[in-house]
Amino acid sequence: MQVSQLAKKAGVSPDTVRFYTKEGLLRPTKSPENGYQNYSTSDFQRLTFARKARQLGFSLKEIQAILEQADNHHSPCPMVRGLFEKHLVKVEQQIEELQSLRRRMLDAVDVWQNMPDGVPDGQTICQLIENWDQHLPEEPQTCMTKDDKGGRHA
Numbered sequence: 001m002q003v004s005q006l007a008k009k010a011g012v013s014p015d016t017v018r019f020y021t022k023e024g025l026l027r028p029t030k031s032p033e034n035g036y037q038n039y040s041t042s043d044f045q046r047l048t049f050a051r052k053a054r055q056l057g058f059s060l061k062e063i064q065a066i067l068e069q070a071d072n073h074h075s076p077c078p079m080v081r082g083l084f085e086k087h088l089v090k091v092e093q094q095i096e097e098l099q100s101l102r103r104r105m106l107d108a109v110d111v112w113q114n115m116p117d118g119v120p121d122g123q124t125i126c127q128l129i130e131n132w133d134q135h136l137p138e139e140p141q142t143c144m145t146k147d148d149k150g151g152r153h154a
Helices: 001-008 013-024 043-057 060-072 077-112 127-135
Strands: none
Touching: 001 013, 001 043, 013 043, 013 077, 043 060, 060 077
């Protein structure tokens, strides 16, 4: 298969095929007659694998390491599980951070509905941002103390 044929078969652009070739994930042979790169069914398999791995959040470097394990006839599955667990923890942290940001944004929208527009006066730039948290209802505070391990408890 040539670049365009592999791209069509795999459902990607020819540029994607060229990129993965340049990065060493695909290993075409050069045709002695015309100098074109010819891709095998193995290249199709590797390209399809790389696409699926990218959809699951694996980086190019990680995909290369996984393929290297497979090329050396070692199961990459333990590595995949470990990497994936780390990715999942990171994604869950990002979701928590985004949920927290969403709550702050919703609070700000509520507060800003009742705040007048201000003009920069040398003391302020935009009072909506500078004062948004001063207009939030106060939450009950609990007494927090540090425990011996540096954590906090009520």
